Amino acid sequence: QCFGKEAGAHIWVIAFPACGHILPLVDLTHQLLLRGLTVTILVTPKNLCYLNPLLSLHSPNVKTLVFPFPPHSPLPPGVEQMQDLPISFVPDIANALGKLYDPLFQWFQTHTSPPVAILSDILLSSWTTKLASHLNIPNISFIPFNVAAVSFWFDNLNNSGSFYREAFTASIQSRGLVFNSFKELEGVKLDMIKEKFTRNDRVWAVGPLLPVKAGDNGLNERGGPSSIPQDQVMAWLDSCKQNKSVVYVGFGSQITLTKQQMKAIASALEESGVRFIWAVKDPMKNVEVGGDDQSIIPNGFEDRVAGKGLVIKGWAPQVAILRHRAVGSYLTHCGWNSALEAILAGILLLAWPMQADHFHITKLLADEFGVAIRVCKGLKSIPDATKLARIFVDSTSMTQPERIRAMELKKNALNAIRKGGTSYQALDKLVEELSS
Numbered sequence: 379q380c381f382g383k384e385a386g387a388h389i390w391v392i393a394f395p396a397c398g399h400i401l402p403l404v405d406l407t408h409q410l411l412l413r414g415l416t417v418t419i420l421v422t423p424k425n426l427c428y429l430n431p432l433l434s435l436h437s438p439n440v441k442t443l444v445f446p447f448p449p450h451s452p453l454p455p456g457v458e459q460m461q462d463l464p465i466s467f468v469p470d471i472a473n474a475l476g477k478l479y480d481p482l483f484q485w486f487q488t489h490t491s492p493p494v495a496i497l498s499d500i501l502l503s504s505w506t507t508k509l510a511s512h513l514n515i516p517n518i519s520f521i522p523f524n525v526a527a528v529s530f531w532f533d534n535l536n537n538s539g540s541f542y543r544e545a546f547t548a549s550i551q552s553r554g555l556v557f558n559s560f561k562e563l564e565g566v567k568l569d570m571i572k573e574k575f576t577r578n579d580r581v582w583a584v585g586p587l588l589p590v591k592a593g594d595n596g597l598n599e600r601g602g603p604s605s606i607p608q609d610q611v612m613a614w615l616d617s618c619k620q621n622k623s624v625v626y627v628g629f630g631s632q633i634t635l636t637k638q639q640m641k642a643i644a645s646a647l648e649e650s651g652v653r654f655i656w657a658v659k660d661p662m663k664n665v666e667v668g669g670d671d672q673s674i675i676p677n678g679f680e681d682r683v684a685g686k687g688l689v690i691k692g693w694a695p696q697v698a699i700l701r702h703r704a705v706g707s708y709l710t711h712c713g714w715n716s717a718l719e720a721i722l723a724g725i726l727l728l729a730w731p732m733q734a735d736h737f738h739i740t741k742l743l744a745d746e747f748g749v750a751i752r753v754c755k756g757l758k759s760i761p762d763a764t765k766l767a768r769i770f771v772d773s774t775s776m777t778q779p780e781r782i783r784a785m786e787l788k789k790n791a792l793n794a795i796r797k798g799g800t801s802y803q804a805l806d807k808l809v810e811e812l813s814s
């Protein structure tokens with residue numbers, strides 16, 4: 379277990395295995411490694427692939443600590459990632475990983491230069507904070523949700539289920555909180571969290587975190603290989619001559635749409651005549667969630683829209699798509715990472731919030747910043763195809779006020795992460811805290 383020469387403080391990173399959690403924590407870890415820290419990341423075998431860009435860039439200063447995923451009865455055997463499960467399984471995944479407490483404790487005891495701090499996902503807080511205090515080191519809580527939602531949840535602990543109440547309470551009591559957000563976007567809410575909950579200054583907004591770039595592959599490896607090679611997707615976008623004319627449709631790594639929802643989106647895309655990329659998540663196979671009803675692309679749709687649109691079945695190179703000059707708007711579930719990626723790309727959002735923090739994010743982006751247009755809401759709703767088609771067409775107009783404001787917000791986001799910017803400074807302070 380040797381780190382490179384002149385290695386800085388050694389920390390432990392413990393991620394929650396959902397794409398929306400592990401990807402931004404990998405991005406944060408990249409920033410910490412750039413600032414000289416050394417890192418051991420706890421991971422189970424099927425989640426190792428998410429670390430590839432980090433390992434290829436930062437060896438030997440980053441190491442993995444691989445434990446088999448502990449069997450846990452409500453979870454289907456072999457499942458180690460939320461992508462294969464509905465959101466109701468979050469507590470089971472967290473509790474399964476909690477079974478690693480003793481092996482981690484023992485590993486720490488035998489390590490020649492054990493970690494000086496734990497940086498762990500908020501959803502694992504109930505056991506990582508205990509482990510940290512048992513080992514007499516601080517636990518810092520990484521929170522990949524939007525600040526408004528978290529402040530609401532902290533304020534309503536008694537209305538949450540016992541799993542979330544425990545995790546959030548432990549997170550509040552941890553040494554500090556790291557948000558993937560930025561002051562210019564959520565400064566008021568961040569101050570509120572400090573005043574009302576943590577009662578200290580150790581709340582760092584370090585976002586929007588930039589995706590790790592791994593060598594020549596660029597963003598290829600983010601979250602795993604794309605189901606259509608990234609260069610083919612980019613070549614298709616390159617062939618779209620007009621800037622901001624392509625609509626991207628994607629609902630993140632968790633949501634699968636029902637047959638009726640798929641039909642409505644397909645009809646709207648076809649009726650609108652806009653160019654589009656539609657990322658269709660693979661159905662969840664391991665558990666009963668509507669069985670065969672998920673992710674069905676209507677018969678003949680792809681043939682009818684050939685040339686106009688690209689349907690990506692499975693994993694899409696989302697960040698690269700959003701950043702392409704041809705892409706102008708994004709029909710989204712308003713997952714926090716997707717929202718931040720769209721902000722950094724200066725894209726107009728068409729919001730269809732589904733669950734978790736999505737409704738808070740929609741409020742922030744539609745009502746407070748005016749960069750999103752509300753399109754539909756709820757896991758079960760079916761949009762009107764003709765109305766949606768009109769929204770798609772309008773969203774490609776260069777003069778949409780939401781688009782103009784999105785370009786402004788992009789500038790503010792870039793300023794926050796630039797050297798000397800608010801998020802850049804917060805990262806420096808976080809590194810100081812982790813190294814002290």
Ligand code: UDP
Pocket residue numbers: 396397398399401600601628629630631632633657692693694695696697712713714715716717719
């Ligand atoms: N993502 C991707 N390709 C896909 C689906 C998702 O790269 O086909 C990435 C997306 O860019 C984002 C993350 O997965 O970084 C999803 O996180 P988000 O918080 O937006 O939504 P969630 O998946 O947690 O609902």
